Structure formats: structure tokens, C-alpha cells
Amino acid sequence: MEKPLDILRKSIEILKTYPLCDYCLGRQFASIGSGLTNLERGRAIKTVLFMNACAQLREGSEDFEALKILAATGFRAAAKSLEDLGLEVPEAKPCYICNGVLSRKRFNEIAEKICEELKEYEFKNFVVGARIPPDVREREDLIRSEFGIDTGEDIKGDVTREVGRILLRRFDVVVEYHNPEIVVLVDIFSNDYLIQVNPLFIKGFYRKLVRDLPQTPWYCRYCWGRGCEYCNYTGREYPESISELVGNPALEFFEALDYKFHGAGREDVDATVVGTGRPFVLELKHPRRRYLDLRELERLINERAEGKVEVSGLEYSSRRELRLLKSLSPMAS
Ligand SMILES: [Zn+2]
Ligand SMILES: [Zn+2]
Numbered sequence: 001m002e003k004p005l006d007i008l009r010k011s012i013e014i015l016k017t018y019p020l021c022d023y024c025l026g027r028q029f030a031s032i033g034s035g036l037t038n039l040e041r042g043r044a045i046k047t048v049l050f051m052n053a054c055a056q057l058r059e060g061s062e063d064f065e066a067l068k069i070l071a072a073t074g075f076r077a078a079a080k081s082l083e084d085l086g087l088e089v090p091e092a093k094p095c096y097i098c099n100g101v102l103s104r105k106r107f108n109e110i111a112e113k114i115c116e117e118l119k120e121y122e123f124k125n126f127v128v129g130a131r132i133p134p135d136v137r138e139r140e141d142l143i144r145s146e147f148g149i150d151t152g153e154d155i156k157g158d159v160t161r162e163v164g165r166i167l168l169r170r171f172d173v174v175v176e177y178h179n180p181e182i183v184v185l186v187d188i189f190s191n192d193y194l195i196q197v198n199p200l201f202i203k204g205f206y207r208k209l210v211r212d213l214p215q216t217p218w219y220c221r222y223c224w225g226r227g228c229e230y231c232n233y234t235g236r237e238y239p240e241s242i243s244e245l246v247g248n249p250a251l252e253f254f255e256a257l258d259y260k261f262h263g264a265g266r267e268d269v270d271a272t273v274v275g276t277g278r279p280f281v282l283e284l285k286h287p288r289r290r291y292l293d294l295r296e297l298e299r300l301i302n303e304r305a306e307g308k309v310e311v312s313g314l315e316y317s318s319r320r321e322l323r324l325l326k327s328l329s330p331m332a333s
Contacts, residue, residue, distance in 0.1 A: 011045045019073040021095035023102040030153035046075045097139050111166035122290045125176035130159035131187040200284040203317035205277035207310045215263045217241045245305045253297050255288035264329040281322040
């Protein structure tokens with residue numbers, strides 16, 4: 001049987017050469033003991049190392065090396081002990097891997113800003129991603145190969161977990177990896193972040209009830225939208241389109257920034273569509289609202305369209321369904 005990993009011995013060996021913060025030390029043993037954060041792991045290791053050193057001093061040992069190593073990582077109790085013993089206290093050095101960037105305070109500050117911005121959005125799930133500068137990973141890799149560490153995890157985990165935890169506490173939401181409504185990209189090293197609001201998809205059927213109504217906006221064939229004499233300076237061949245009659249009310253309703261109408265099938269401007277109608281998927285970009293009554297939206301669209309077009313059977317959809325719709329029929333857009 002292989003000798004069990006001696007966490008304490010390995011830790012003091014690493015810290016001797018490379019001062020590490022609690023997160024970065026704990027992360028080297030991330031796969032050992034679940035239900036802990038790396039901050040807790042690192043803090044616990046340093047605490048036991050400190051207590052062992054103190055116990056040896058009580059037995060009359062004159063070896064202060066462990067205390068000095070710990071004090072250099074910023075472990076205050078070790079610095080205090082050295083001070084009490086009348087010994088020189090080494091200067092606390094920034095973490096070799098993260099340069100002191102990983103800290104509760106910094107995570108709280110950035111999460112606070114993110115929460116403030118997310119308050120404007122309705123969402124039930126999210127995911128946090130992290131950008132890590134390559135030199136940080138290089139320094140960590142160096143330590144891992146030098147000390148043969150195979151129990152660590154990627155530094156990303158610390159960033160996404162710490163920021164994610166705060167978001168989970170603040171909002172009534174869950175983490176969703178595959179199809180998140182909100183993606184928060186955190187760059188803790190530049191103290192920056194990016195919020196990506198994923199689109200919302202609504203599907204339904206439309207019936208075109210009048211002639212001369214194209215599915216998508218038709219721009220003037222002479223000026224391509226700029227406006228000319230031919231189009232009476234409207235820039236349009238037809239003043240309205242199904243896409244706009246459906247999309248604009250939905251845009252307002254969900255407080256989105258933009259939309260894209262995906263209608264199934266090619267269709268002549270002159271023909272009307274009857275029966276159940278043609279399927280469509282409406283993609284709403286960057287919506288602030290997500291969970292609304294679609295019957296109300298249906299009423300709003302039909303009321304505003306004044307009998308030119310009528311939508312029915314509105315339901316929440318997904319990018320997957322949009323792909324399916326596209327694969328089943330030639331799309332107008
Ligand atoms: Zn660190
Ligand atoms: Zn024109």
C-alpha cells in the first residue's frame with residue numbers, strides 16, 4: 001500500500017519556498033475532504049502546523065523555523081508568538097501564486113457589485129465563470145510538479161465558488177451549467193466582471209390575415225432603407241412586417257434590448273396564412289423579465305396587430321427547439 005499523503009509535512013515543505021495564502025495552500029488538497037472550502041483547508045493546515053510548533057516549543061525545542069515560515073505567509077498568530085519570544089518577525093510576503101488577490105474581502109466587494117447589477121434582472125438560474133491570467137496558472141503548475149501534488153483543483157474553482165455562494169445567498173436562484181439564464185464572468189485579478197444575459201425563446205403560431213405583409217421587414221429596393229423618393233422616404237417597401245408586429249410588443253413586454261423572429265417556411269408577401277398558422281420562434285435578447293404570463297403577451301400582440309396578424313399557442317421555448325424548427329423547414333430568417 002502506498003504511504004498516505006502527509007498533508008502537514010508537504011505543506012510546510014511548500015511554504016518554506018513559496019509563501020501561500022490560505023486559499024492557495026488549501027487548493028493543493030482540494031480533493032481531500034468534501035464540504036470544505038479551500039480557505040478552510042488552508043487555514044486549518046496552517047493552524048495545526050502552528051499548534052504543532054508551539055507544542056514543540058513547550059517541550060523545550062529551540063526550532064522556530066515553522067513559526068517563521070508561517071509568519072511569512074501572513075499567519076498572524078505565528079508572528080505574534082515570535083514577537084512574544086522576542087524574536088525577529090519575518091515580513092509577511094504576498095502569496096506566491098495569487099499575489100494576495102484571493103481574499104474574502106475582494107470576493108465580497110466584486111460580488112456586491114455583481115448583485116447590484118443583477119437586481120435589474122429576473123432570473124432563476126445562473127453560472128459563474130472565471131478568467132485566470134496564464135502566469136498565475138504557470139506558478140501553480142510549477143509548485144504542483146515540484147512537489148508532486150495530484151490532489152489539487154483548478155484555481156477557477158475558488159473564484160466561481162466564492163462568488164457563486166454570495167449570489168446564491170442573495171437571490172432565489174440555482175446554479176445551472178448547461179443552459180443558464182445568466183452567465184457571470186469574473187476576472188478577480190483585474191477586479192472586473194462581465195454579465196451575459198442569455199436570450200429568451202418564445203414559440204407559437206402566427207396567422208397572417210392580410211395580404212401585402214412580409215414576414216420580415218422589406219427595405220426599399222432602391223435605397224435599401226436610407227429613404228428615397230420611390231419609398232416616400234420611409235426606406236421600406238412595406239411599412240410593416242410580421243416580425244415587427246410580433247417582436248415589438250414582446251420586446252417591450254420582456255424589457256429586452258433586441259429580438260429576432262424565426263418564422264418557419266418561405267412565404268409570399270401576397271398570400272395569407274390560414275389554419276393553425278405557421279410556427280415561429282421569437283428570440284428576445286438581453287431580457288430583464290423572463291417569467292411572465294404569455295396569455296397576456298398573446299393578447300397584447302393581437303390587440304396591437306389590429307387583425308393583420310394573429311398569434312396563438314405561445315409557449316416558452318429554447319435554442320434547441322429553435323434548431324429543430326430550423327432543421328424541419330426552410331427558414332425565412
Ligand atoms: Zn493565494
Ligand atoms: Zn427608398
